[in-house]
Amino acid sequence: MPLLNCEPCACTKCGAILNPYSRVxxxxxxxxxxxxxxxxxxxxxxxxxxxxxxxQELQACWSTVEYLLxxxxxxxxxxxxxxxxxxxxxxxxLKESILLSITQLPSDSYVGxxxxxTVVQVYDLTSTDITKSHVFSxxxxxxxxxxxxxxxLDPRGGSPLLCQVQQCDVALQTxxxxxxxxxxxxxxxCRALRSTGAALSTAVSILECLxxxxxxRIMLFINGPCTQGPGMVLGSNLQETMRAHVNIxxxxxxxxxxxxxxxxxxxxxxxxxxxxxxxxxxxxxxQIGFLEMRDxxxxxxxxxxxxxxxxxxxxxxxxxKMFDSTQRELDMAFNGILTVQTGKEFKVAxxxxxxxxxxxxxxxxxxxEVGIGGTCAWKMCGLNSTTTVALFYEITNQxxxxxxxxxxxxxxxxxxxxxxxxxxxxxxxxHAYQWxxxxxxxxxxxxxxxxxxxxxxxxxxxxxxxxxxxxxxxxRWIDRTLIRLVTKFATYTKGDASTFAxxxxxxxxxxxxxxxxxxxxxxxxxxxxxxxxxxxxxxNRETVLNMLTMIQPSLLTYQFGQPPTPSLLDYSSINPxxxxxxxxxxxLVVMHGTTVAFWRSQGYQNEPSHAHFKALLEAPNKDxxxxxxxxxxxxxxxxxxxxxxxxxxxxxxxxPSLAQQSRVDTSGGAPGENYFSDDVTLKxxxxxxxxxxxxxx
Amino acid sequence: MFIWNFIKSVLEWTxxxxxxxxxxxxxxxxAGKTTLLHMLKYDGVIPQEPTQMPxxxxxxxxxxxxxxxxxxxxxxxVYEELKIGNLRIGAHDLGGHEEARLVWKEYYHxxxxxxxIVDAVDRMRFPEAKRELDRLLNDESIxxxxxxxLGNKIDMPYAASEDELRSALGLRLATTGKGQGISRGxxxxxxxxxxxxxxxxxxxGLRWLTQFF
Numbered sequence: 001m002p003l004l005n006c007e008p009c010a011c012t013k014c015g016a017i018l019n020p021y022s023r024v025x026x027x028x029x030x031x032x033x034x035x036x037x038x039x040x041x042x043x044x045x046x047x048x049x050x051x052x053x054x055x056q057e058l059q060a061c062w063s064t065v066e067y068l069l070x071x072x073x074x075x076x077x078x079x080x081x082x083x084x085x086x087x088x089x090x091x092x093x094l095k096e097s098i099l100l101s102i103t104q105l106p107s108d109s110y111v112g113x114x115x116x117x118t119v120v121q122v123y124d125l126t127s128t129d130i131t132k133s134h135v136f137s138x139x140x141x142x143x144x145x146x147x148x149x150x151x152x153l154d155p156r157g158g159s160p161l162l163c164q165v166q167q168c169d170v171a172l173q174t175x176x177x178x179x180x181x182x183x184x185x186x187x188x189x190c191r192a193l194r195s196t197g198a199a200l201s202t203a204v205s206i207l208e209c210l211x212x213x214x215x216x217r218i219m220l221f222i223n224g225p226c227t228q229g230p231g232m233v234l235g236s237n238l239q240e241t242m243r244a245h246v247n248i249x250x251x252x253x254x255x256x257x258x259x260x261x262x263x264x265x266x267x268x269x270x271x272x273x274x275x276x277x278x279x280x281x282x283x284x285x286x287q288i289g290f291l292e293m294r295d296x297x298x299x300x301x302x303x304x305x306x307x308x309x310x311x312x313x314x315x316x317x318x319x320x321k322m323f324d325s326t327q328r329e330l331d332m333a334f335n336g337i338l339t340v341q342t343g344k345e346f347k348v349a350x351x352x353x354x355x356x357x358x359x360x361x362x363x364x365x366x367x368x369e370v371g372i373g374g375t376c377a378w379k380m381c382g383l384n385s386t387t388t389v390a391l392f393y394e395i396t397n398q399x400x401x402x403x404x405x406x407x408x409x410x411x412x413x414x415x416x417x418x419x420x421x422x423x424x425x426x427x428x429x430x431h432a433y434q435w436x437x438x439x440x441x442x443x444x445x446x447x448x449x450x451x452x453x454x455x456x457x458x459x460x461x462x463x464x465x466x467x468x469x470x471x472x473x474x475x476r477w478i479d480r481t482l483i484r485l486v487t488k489f490a491t492y493t494k495g496d497a498s499t500f501a502x503x504x505x506x507x508x509x510x511x512x513x514x515x516x517x518x519x520x521x522x523x524x525x526x527x528x529x530x531x532x533x534x535x536x537x538x539x540n541r542e543t544v545l546n547m548l549t550m551i552q553p554s555l556l557t558y559q560f561g562q563p564p565t566p567s568l569l570d571y572s573s574i575n576p577x578x579x580x581x582x583x584x585x586x587x588l589v590v591m592h593g594t595t596v597a598f599w600r601s602q603g604y605q606n607e608p609s610h611a612h613f614k615a616l617l618e619a620p621n622k623d624x625x626x627x628x629x630x631x632x633x634x635x636x637x638x639x640x641x642x643x644x645x646x647x648x649x650x651x652x653x654x655x656p657s658l659a660q661q662s663r664v665d666t667s668g669g670a671p672g673e674n675y676f677s678d679d680v681t682l683k684x685x686x687x688x689x690x691x692x693x694x695x696x697x
Numbered sequence: 698m699f700i701w702n703f704i705k706s707v708l709e710w711t712x713x714x715x716x717x718x719x720x721x722x723x724x725x726x727x728a729g730k731t732t733l734l735h736m737l738k739y740d741g742v743i744p745q746e747p748t749q750m751p752x753x754x755x756x757x758x759x760x761x762x763x764x765x766x767x768x769x770x771x772x773x774x775v776y777e778e779l780k781i782g783n784l785r786i787g788a789h790d791l792g793g794h795e796e797a798r799l800v801w802k803e804y805y806h807x808x809x810x811x812x813x814i815v816d817a818v819d820r821m822r823f824p825e826a827k828r829e830l831d832r833l834l835n836d837e838s839i840x841x842x843x844x845x846x847l848g849n850k851i852d853m854p855y856a857a858s859e860d861e862l863r864s865a866l867g868l869r870l871a872t873t874g875k876g877q878g879i880s881r882g883x884x885x886x887x888x889x890x891x892x893x894x895x896x897x898x899x900x901x902g903l904r905w906l907t908q909f910f
Contacts, residue, residue: 189806239806241789244753285800286750308749308796525739526731526790528750645727645747645794652744662742662894676894678741 001064002056006045008067008426009057013038014363016341019430020060021410026050034410034432035343057428064429073422076215076334077110077162081203084117085182085192086223086310090283094221094310095176097319102173104323106330106420107166110216112206113175116199117182117192118228122151122206123175125168126160131175134161136202138195141230147205155209162210190236194224196289197231197263200278200296204271215334215418217277217302217382223310225289231263232256233289242287245524245532260292268299272356275335277382278302281319283310287530294533298540301336301354301382305633306534317634329420336380336417338389340364345409345435346393349373352460353389354541355380366394371464383417386632388543390460408432446489449505455512456547463521463536471524475517482513486693497690514655514685515552515569520584535586538633546585546631553584553653558619560612570682571651571658571675574642581620582650583635588627589649590620590639597641651675655682718910719787721804723833724814725826726793729849733814733893734790742894748792751800755787798829805836810843810906815866817848817856817890823865830866834886843885845906847899852892859890875905885909 009018011033023032026049029042042049049055057065080098084091102111113123116138124132134151136142142150153159163171186192203218225234225242233256234242240255247253271278279302282288290306297304303322307314323330338355340348347366350373360377370392372378380387393411415427436444458481465474485506492500502510520527520535527535539550557567558579567573573580576593592600596616599605605614628634640646656677722730731745738754789804791797811833815826834844848862863869872887887905891898 191803238803241753241804242751246753246755250755285797286803525735525743525754526745526748526752528752531750645725648727648745648747652746654744656744659744662736662896675744676742677744679743 001066002062003066003068003425004056005068007043007070008428009040009043009046011036011038012040014341016412017414017426017428017430018042018057019412019428020058020063021408021430021432022058024049024058035341035412063431064427067426067428069416069424069426071424073424074211074214075106075108075110075164075422076217076418076420077112077207077211078105079112079114079162079203079207079216079218081114081116081199081218081220082179083194083196083222083224084115084179085194088181090223090310091179091181093316094283095179097310097316098221099173099176100320101323102165102169104320105165108164109420110162110211111165111168111172112162112203113172114199114203115179116195118184118195120195120199120202122161122202124160125163125171125175128171128174131178136198137229138193138198139229140198141201142198142205144205144208147202148209151206153206153209155212159206159210161206187236189238191227191234191238192224193228193236194222194226195229196220196222196226197260197267198229200264201230201267204267204276204278207276208270208274211274211276213275213335215275215420215422217279217332217334218271219279219281220296221281221283221310222288223284225287226260231260231267231292233260233292242289243291243529245527245529248291248529257292260289261295264293265295265299268295269356271296272299272379272381275379275381276300277334279322279382280304281315282306282530282534283308283312283315285309287528290530290537291533294537297537298354299356299381301380301387301541303382303632304534304537306531307633307636312636314634314636317628318632321632321634331384332420333383333417334381334420336383336415337377338380339377339414339416340391341376341412341414342393343409343411344396345407346395348376349392349394351378351389351391352464352540353380354382354387355389366396368394370461380415380417386543386546387541388547390457392457407435409435442489446503447505449489451505451507451509451512452548453544455509455516455551456544458513459516459521459539459547459551462516463539466522466536471522475522478513478517482510483689483692486510486689490693492690492694495694497687497694500690500694510686510689511682512548512552514682518679519551521550538585542585549583550585553582555654556581556583556620556623558616560616564619564623568655569653570655573654574651576642579616579620580650581623582653583627584653585631586633586635587649588624588635588637589646590624590637591647591650592617592639592641594642657681657683718785718809718907719789719807720810720812721789721791721801721808722812722814723791723801723829724793725816725819725822725829726797727819728793728814728816728826729893730793730812730814731790733847733849733899734788736893736896736899737786737788747794748790748797751789751791751797751804753787753789755785801833802836802838805838805842808839808842809910810845811839812845812847812903812906814847814849815862816850817862818850818853820857820865823857823862827866834871841884843906843909844887845902846886846888847902848888848890849893851890851898852895859888862890863888875901877908 014033014036016033016035018031021034030039031042032039046055056062115121119138120136121133207216226232227234227236234240243254243257277300278296280297282290285308305315305318342348342364348364349366350369350371352371355378357372357375358377358379360375362376364376410432413429417425419425438445462474462478489506490500490502521539524532539547553569555567555569555573556564558564576595578593579596580591582589599613604610605617624637638646656679659675659677661678662676724730726747731748735743791801813830850856868888873883873885875887889898889902
């Protein structure tokens, strides 16, 4: 993709950027905007353009180009907000990770540090000999003005609270070395007092004063729930327990829920308003209140990691990967704005992803809203190479003039963002689509159906729906959507399910829906609200490929003398002599079949005569390494034996095709002897679907 | 009789007769805690992932005595309505793997009973189960709380017998009898064998346990 060091050429009427779909008259130096058909002059820099000298922004092979905008560049700021209510070994591991990250940061970037427990401490990073910090009460909710006055924050002069790494790395190291778990005494029968809300609010206020509309990220490290002050999610008394799905469903015992949620929502909007992003690194064995805090991440485009402990690889590797600069520069961008412009054939209905509405109206916006709608521009404070936003459009001809068959409606996406080097960049992507009217031409419409992307869009919509409606309604909506789709695009004789057939680019879609319905995003049992919120948050920002792995985990089989083969996500894929690798995005599980496990316990892999067995055992390692290398958050890796406790990570994900039902009394010898499940099988699901589809409702 | 039924239903309706209980489900990983809870709540078996974070749920006990014939297996109605009977149970389902056991103690406050589940097939881990059970029985903060120990998975061949498990867990002299009533000042403790997936045994155990609420 070309990066052009010049100003983009915009249409004088609608603001669209010159693109390969614009008609250009090189003799007259004129171009016609494909959106509004307005004629404009080419800018002076393009006077030499001709048919044999086509500038890059007009070449059809570059549907995406980037422009370097002429603004002053400021390096980004990284604000560490650290919970100190944790055991010493946890804090030690966290300190090591933070210290490592500081060495990875570009040396001109700004850093700041806040710690919190019973009180909130903001550190002065300029004093090298003694540690100086400002102490705030953890129970007070201070306004920006109050914080600015108390800390004497001046946006023009620098502040000792936010310094460039090269100037304060020694001071920062000393402060971190001296950091100990919260010294305030713990009351009998009580949890630690943790002022997460007050600490976050202070960090947001400081950045609001010092770095408005400049690249900055707040990195929050937490080991437990906020138990006092603003944003409290749980009382400190142990008699009170954390809310569960049942409390949310029945709206009982939700003492702090809505107040906390509103508090964090307001905080998220404040941060997003100034272009700052908030990451949450949650390492705890119990819930920390992520359900309430979810908007902090989703509105600001932050990254999240949820795992047991700061000592675990999942946290350590993920966190250091954030600052991985092996590819010369950090994979992160700040303060992004996405603008969508459409032609008159369809209009944008909304977006789903880690963004907030900028409430900008334009002729490209339709009245109907899907997700975050009613606008043509969204703010994405934090984004990187995998950030994916789902955009929904409405066809405008539905009630009026028809779009002529075979015309090419155009869409332009403009993303303005700050590169980690501080430069401001505008990325322009322009696409034209061939128009096929679904009411007239089912073959053309069907041929362009992308079932993988469609499954991901349904997943995002479903997750979005769960926020406002009952889960069972969401499941019914998925069912209705699926039935409507196959009724329209499958071939069958009415009333005869045996004639039902789906063309190739629809054939996997029902299966995706089957696994989506039973996925961790929509099945709540055995997960806490925090876990569910976390899974949904990650689903909301990832690419299509990654989302598919989450919806329908991938299963690889390793066997003697054969390359790894993808297998059906089904009980029938379990074989005593095979090794399986299950990848559900969050976890990689290697399962050794019983025979393999037995051979391994006999130590065959150590004998030279069984080198091929050793090779089999080691075969998954390469694939695991590849996945761990490229994924964020880094998945946890687990090796287990068939029928062991940990093997449940695999078995619970499989289609229970061979399982016995708990009601049916079978006397041994059945194929799935050890597997019991009353769950719906894929076959039964498909049978239902076909029966309903051929009824032609 | 009619009058009594009427009064009873009024009392139930107003919530005066509703008994409530709070249980914690403990045991090593893979003992069957979550599967049992799923059975109690939804009346069906679904293979579960190992529990990571403590989760809580509510269920009504009659679902345990009246096995309804509603199959959960229709693909389009997986989520059942919860029947509200006169005993509502709130249950904390805690993970059983070693790291998850660190948070067990945070859930002891105000519990009416502990259900400790043991995998009766996994003989290798009986000593580990015994160690955890002993630690719980000696814990001051739940000193007088009734304990139900369930030996699960008796549908499997080679599962330990009640006698064998009783010895392995050191419960020979400690249990207080499966009958009704118990002398004052003694902590009720009993072992029941069960198979969750075959819907056997745990009903007797829970019925025994709830008499102490």
